[in-house]
Amino acid sequence: MKFDGITSALIIIDVQNDFCPAGALAVAGGDEVVEPLNRLADHFSEAGGKIIATADWHPPDHVSFARSHPGRKPGDALELPAVKEQVLWSVHCVQGSPGADFHAQLNLNPVHCILRKGFRRNLDSYSAFFENDRLTSTGLDGFLKGLGITAVFLGGLATDYCVRYTALDAARLGYRTAVLTDAVRGVGYPAGSVEKALETMRNAGVSLIHSRDI
Numbered sequence: 001m002k003f004d005g006i007t008s009a010l011i012i013i014d015v016q017n018d019f020c021p022a023g024a025l026a027v028a029g030g031d032e033v034v035e036p037l038n039r040l041a042d043h044f045s046e047a048g049g050k051i052i053a054t055a056d057w058h059p060p061d062h063v064s065f066a067r068s069h070p071g072r073k074p075g076d077a078l079e080l081p082a083v084k085e086q087v088l089w090s091v092h093c094v095q096g097s098p099g100a101d102f103h104a105q106l107n108l109n110p111v112h113c114i115l116r117k118g119f120r121r122n123l124d125s126y127s128a129f130f131e132n133d134r135l136t137s138t139g140l141d142g143f144l145k146g147l148g149i150t151a152v153f154l155g156g157l158a159t160d161y162c163v164r165y166t167a168l169d170a171a172r173l174g175y176r177t178a179v180l181t182d183a184v185r186g187v188g189y190p191a192g193s194v195e196k197a198l199e200t201m202r203n204a205g206v207s208l209i210h211s212r213d214i
């Protein structure tokens, strides 16, 4: 997928301590996305592109936490009125906690916009565009369209959740969409979810590319 300066945006998804090794919801190799993303952010910045970083940002009693539901454990699924299936997670990315901080080596200097999501107690948000009720907008589509962005390049965590949902929404909203395969890592729960996510994204027209091909 062609990268052309000012109409392209790099979206860095949830590169936060809790998704990195030793974090509360550790993704294997999660910290390995930092180096390619820093390189890409400089590249986009020099070319006049836009750079957005998202952060998972939950209240301490968030609906996606298993501990908010007595008798449930991480990995269980829950039916919610507005959300078909909500996976329950260990407590992660609590607002203001060290686990919610961006990875210390992630270079935020070239980032134009930091977008927080999942801050409503009763609603989770995997996608950077719409929360898990699929209706509540984060405002990102308006931000990007307002800047004339037509192509988005995605990296970060996790391939099978926030990257996947963001990529599918981006493609549906009409952006040319690419996932940077060397700059993402997945949770891998349930088993096979990373492979399934890659296949679903590919079938939706999302390009899977290596960052060196930009």
Ligand code: VGL
Pocket (backbone or CB within 6 Å): 013, 014, 019, 056, 089, 126, 157, 158, 159, 160, 161, 162, 163
């Ligand atoms: C994420 C699970 C729960 C993600 C966020 O960033 O992919 N996954 N919250």
Ligand code: ZN
Pocket (backbone or CB within 6 Å): 056, 058, 064, 092, 093, 118
């Ligand atoms: Zn979360």
